[in-house]
Amino acid sequence: MTLTTSHSSSAPVTADTVSSAVSQAIHQHRLAPGTKLGEDELSDIYGVSRTIVRTALQSLAHQHIIEIKRNRGAFVAQPSLTEAQEVFEVRELLEPRTARSAAQKATANDVALLQDHITQEHTAIDAGDRGRALYLSGKFHVEIARIAQHQTIADMINVLVARSSLIIALYWRRESAICESQAHHALINAIGDNDAARAEELMQSHLVDLHSALNLKELPAVEQDLRTMLLGNQGR
Amino acid sequence: MTLTTSHSSSAPVTADTVSSAVSQAIHQHRLAPGTKLGEDELSDIYGVSRTIVRTALQSLAHQHIIEIKRNRGAFVAQPSLTEAQEVFEVRELLEPRTARSAAQKATANDVALLQDHITQEHTAIDAGDRGRALYLSGKFHVEIARIAQHQTIADMINVLVARSSLIIALYWRRESAICESQAHHALINAIGDNDAARAEELMQSHLVDLHSALNLKELPAVEQDLRTMLLGNQGR
DNA sequence: GCGCACATTATTGTATACAATGCTTGCCCA
DNA sequence: TGGGCAAGCATTGTATACAATAATGTGCGC
Structure with missing residues (x-):
């Protein structure tokens, strides 16, 4: 806050x-x-x-x-339900292909950077800094676009990731666990192996996972407002 | 100017x-x-x-x-060669699927609007207003995203189309004719028939056509600057 | 006559002053 | 007592004044 x-x-x-x-x-x-x-x-x-x-x-x-x-x-x-759906749909259109391209172009140095990213993420989690962990896990996706050497897509993903963060704040299901770092780890392996097809597939399923970890059924705007009002910016 | x-x-x-x-x-x-x-x-x-x-x-x-x-x-x-490539790559990722979705959702009214669009385009061409024709042919793509009821993609395409216009200004090949309205006409038919698969395919090949009508081999930035300087905004 | 340093000018960057809008509060009246 | 209206207040919208930077032109020395 x-x-x-x-x-x-x-x-x-x-x-x-x-x-x-x-x-x-x-x-x-x-x-x-x-x-x-x-x-x-x-x-x-x-x-x-x-x-x-x-x-x-x-x-x-x-x-x-x-x-x-x-x-x-x-x-x-406060992204609406529709907007939330749309953002993830766009990500599913852009990111798998981008991961494929990244796998084709990744150097050893790139992979090391991604590894470092994950390490920082774990550090943040261990420190209980959930916010920073979330931030880093978003940047991971941007980093992949950078490795794919596609500035235009990188910019777009940067924005989509930020929007996703808002969506998560509003629609994340309490029940679903955070199994993110596993997916990211698998992606690094595929990219490190220059296995384009696997990278694309992993990214696809990773995004579907994320998408399905959201409660995008209902939760009308009014209720959102009420909640933020009542809990005063730090609930959830 | x-x-x-x-x-x-x-x-x-x-x-x-x-x-x-x-x-x-x-x-x-x-x-x-x-x-x-x-x-x-x-x-x-x-x-x-x-x-x-x-x-x-x-x-x-x-x-x-x-x-x-x-x-x-x-x-x-002045979009660089790389940027030009990227813009069209993104369009090829987003628009075919969007056209598919539009074909699934289009109403008779939507199709009529698209028809009207084409008509205006022809009117502009006949009036020799090449600029307006270009503008309208861009908006055609945005309109399809609107029909697909995908605001997020519509916004993105709106921007990508504008950028494409700059790319066309810089890299359009004199030789290649403007066979655009044919492609658009075919797309309308597919959408009017609610033929999703055909719409997707047509949009794909339409974008590839556009992309290949550009001279994206060379034409260094220096030459661009010089040219605009010497010809003063209206050459080409 | 050429080139460099300096003064001048034009244009953008930033801060501030003022105007306009919407929200809040308190009063009045039913 | 409760609803509505109005005045005051807080906040945003717009214009302008000033500062900083880069572009231009001028003059001097070589």
């Missing part, structure tokens, strides 16, 4: 600084869907004028991570 | 107004890749402050339609 200023360094605070800080906070579930992002509040936190903050917010709105309601302000997005 | 203010109506000019006006001008090849978009210039044209113009430009930059160089200004984007 807090927006840490994190690194103190003397680098000038740009719109991108603010934008990625907020994005990361949302991604890590430190900001719940529906939370109001006041402009004055943000400019205080980051020590810049509202001009910069507004630029950052517009950028996030373009990624569907927040929603800007005219004369009302910016709020962390 | 000119940015017409078009409709005079008394509606207030918002960032979206400016954004879509510029977007449409680019889409119609009235603004060539590389053209500088000065902030003062635009605020004069549309009678709003630079604040609004900047918001509009940021929006266009997010869509990769223009490029904002820090302290230098905004320029109509």
Whole structure:
């Protein structure tokens, strides 16, 4: 729920600084869907004028991570059921082929980077930092697109992953366990072996798994609002 | 090359107004890749402050339609060879399936709308308004995504189509004829018949056709710059 | 005449002031 | 007591003023 200023360094605070800080906070579930992002509040936190903050917010709105309601302000997005379905459908269209391509192009160095990624993920889990683990597991997918050397898809997946994080915040089923790192591990192996077909298939089933771990049957908007109101940004 | 203010109506000019006006001008090849978009210039044209113009430009930059160089200004984007390849690869991943879905869901009314689209396209061609014809043929693809009732994909295709327009401006081969409307006509028929498999296949080959009508072998950035400089926005 | 340094100018980046909108609160009246 | 209306307040939208940067032009020295 807090927006840490994190690194103190003397680098000038740009719109991108603010934008990625907020994005990361949302991604890590430190900001719940529906939370109001006041402009004055943000400019205080980051020590810049509202001009910069507004630029950052517009950028996030373009990624569907927040929603800007005219004369009302910016709020962390609350993806609808339909939108949630759509996001995963698009991911299922883009990512398997991308994983295939990554498997074809991956170098030993790339694989090492992915391994490192998983390691960090485990570290975060052990430290009980569930938010950071979620963030890293998302970045894993972006990293694969980078290995596939496809900037356009990488950008798209970056956004889709962030949106997925919001979807998970809203629709994740309590019952379903987090068996993610297994799937990621299998993917690394396939990519390391340059086994394109297997990588594609694994990514496909991984996404289907994720998709089915969501409760996308109902949970109307009203109830969402009520819940966030009652639990005050940190429930769930 | 000119940015017409078009409709005079008394509606207030918002960032979206400016954004879509510029977007449409680019889409119609009235603004060539590389053209500088000065902030003062635009605020004069549309009678709003630079604040609004900047918001509009940021929006266009997010869509990769223009490029904002820090302290230098905004320029109509010049997609690289790699980017051009990537854009069409993504379209080939997204659009065939979307066409399939559209064929499954299309109503008689939808088909009529598509027909109307084609008619307008022909009218534009007959009137010699090549720019408008290009614009309409792009919107045709967006319309199919709308029929498929997939907002997320529709948004993506909208952007990809605009980027494609820039790619066409830079890489279109003089030799290749414009046999587009035939492909679109065939697609309408498949969709009207609710023939999902055929629609998917037709869209696939249509995109491959488009892709192969581009000269994506070479044509280095330097030459592009020089050319636009020397020919002043209307060559090619 | 050529090239480099410096002054000038034009344009973008940022902050702030003001306007407009919507929300809240408290009052009035039924 | 409860609903509705109005005034005040908080917040966002827009315009403008100022600062910083890059582009341009000028003059000097070689």
